[in-house]
Amino acid sequence: ALFQLELAEVAREGAREYGFPTIIQCPGYFATDLQAVAVLLTSERRTTEVTPKTRNSPPPPTWPLLKWDYDRDLPETHALWEACLPSKFHLNRSTLGSLLKRDGYAMHYMVREPHKGQAIGFCATFTTFTDSSGDRLIGSVAAIIVHKDFRGQGVGRFLHDEVVSKLNKIRGVGIIQLGSTFPRLLYGLPVPETDTEWFEKRGWNMKESTPGNGRRVLDWLLRFADYPVPDLASAGLTFRPCQLTDYQKVVEMANKESQKRYGFGCRA
Numbered sequence: 386a387l388f389q390l391e392l393a394e395v396a397r398e399g400a401r402e403y404g405f406p407t408i409i410q411c412p413g414y415f416a417t418d419l420q421a422v423a424v425l426l427t428s429e430r431r432t433t434e435v436t437p438k439t440r441n442s443p444p445p446p447t448w449p450l451l452k453w454d455y456d457r458d459l460p461e462t463h464a465l466w467e468a469c470l471p472s473k474f475h476l477n478r479s480t481l482g483s484l485l486k487r488d489g490y491a492m493h494y495m496v497r498e499p500h501k502g503q504a505i506g507f508c509a510t511f512t513t514f515t516d517s518s519g520d521r522l523i524g525s526v527a528a529i530i531v532h533k534d535f536r537g538q539g540v541g542r543f544l545h546d547e548v549v550s551k552l553n554k555i556r557g558v559g560i561i562q563l564g565s566t567f568p569r570l571l572y573g574l575p576v577p578e579t580d581t582e583w584f585e586k587r588g589w590n591m592k593e594s595t596p597g598n599g600r601r602v603l604d605w606l607l608r609f610a611d612y613p614v615p616d617l618a619s620a621g622l623t624f625r626p627c628q629l630t631d632y633q634k635v636v637e638m639a640n641k642e643s644q645k646r647y648g649f650g651c652r653a
Contacts, residue, residue, distance in 0.1 A: 446499070448543050453493035453507070455486050461504040462495070469530040474575060484568045485509060494548060496531075496540050505535040508544040510552060511565050516644065524552035527565035545587060563589060572602050 411422050453462070462485070463478040476484075485493060490513065496506035509527040526548060531541045552561050563584065564573040574581065574591075581591045581599075591599040614624050627635060 446538060448496045448506070448540055449499065450543070450547050451495045451497060453485075453495050453509075455482065458495055458504070459485070462507050465504055465507055465530060465532060468532065470575065474571075484570050487511060487568060492548070492551065494544060496544060498535070503532075505532045506530065506540040506544055508548050509565075509570060510548050511568065512552070512555060512558060513565075513567050515560070516640065520557060521559055522555065522557040523566070524555065524558045524561040525565040526552070526561065526563050527570045541583070542587075569604070572604055576601060 409422060409425065411419070459478065459482050463476075463481055466481060467475050485491060491509070491511050493507070493509045495504055495508075497503060498505050506529075508529045511525045511527055512522045513525065515521040515523050526545070529541055529544055531544075549561060552558055564571050566572065574584070585591050593599045609626060617624055
């Protein structure tokens with residue numbers, strides 16, 4: 386059997402002016418089947434307008450963006466940091482504070498729960514000179530953390546979009562990166578805790594194997610006191626802690642190597 390159905394928007398008063406061919410499929414030839422078809426063809430049934438069901442869901446919350454203050458917000462930021470990140474990324478409060486407090490180079494923001502004022506989100510950003518010319522800047526989204534009880538409500542997306550927009554408006558910023566080179570808070574996304582798809586949806590390239598485009602990096606924190614001094618005398622080299630008098634030479638060496646390898650350097 387065939388079934389043909391043609392639909393069109395036709396005003397009720399003009400419905401009889403149109404002669405649409407219609408074929409009705411009958412499941413069989415029993416009396417009950419034929420009676421059902423007869424009722425369908427001869428009876429006049431009122432049409433009911435279907436109204437979409439609306440859920441009485443509250444509107445999505447709006448989050449105020451608050452500028453981070455070292456003296457006021459550091460204790461809660463440290464607590465949020467330890468609550469959101471695994472223990473291998475934990476820092477004591479003074480160390481975290483020294484990394485975040487970079488006057489003139491740091492712009493950090495917080496989101497607080499509107500009613501109780503609880504700190505539920507934090508974003509750290511830095512700007513760093515790309516070379517010794519002092520004209521070009523790199524903007525770094527160093528960290529975005531959201532309390533687990535408030536995830537999925539747009540807090541992280543709000544922080545991300547706001548800080549990227551602000552970094553783009555800073556004169557001289559030509560590159561915006563995830564992670565920070567200086568200070569080296571987190572050089573990239575923590576693995577494997579980070580949901581990389583979240584960042585991919587916001588335009589970040591996370592799948593290439595080239596530096597700066599998703600390739601994984603491995604940072605090692607070594608304490609010189611825990612390792613024996615190597616014997617480099619045969620090669621005409623010495624091994625000792627870096628002193629303040631070595632500062633300029635170290636910056637020049639790092640600047641030269643960074644420009645050669647990555648196209649940018651350091652600023653003294």
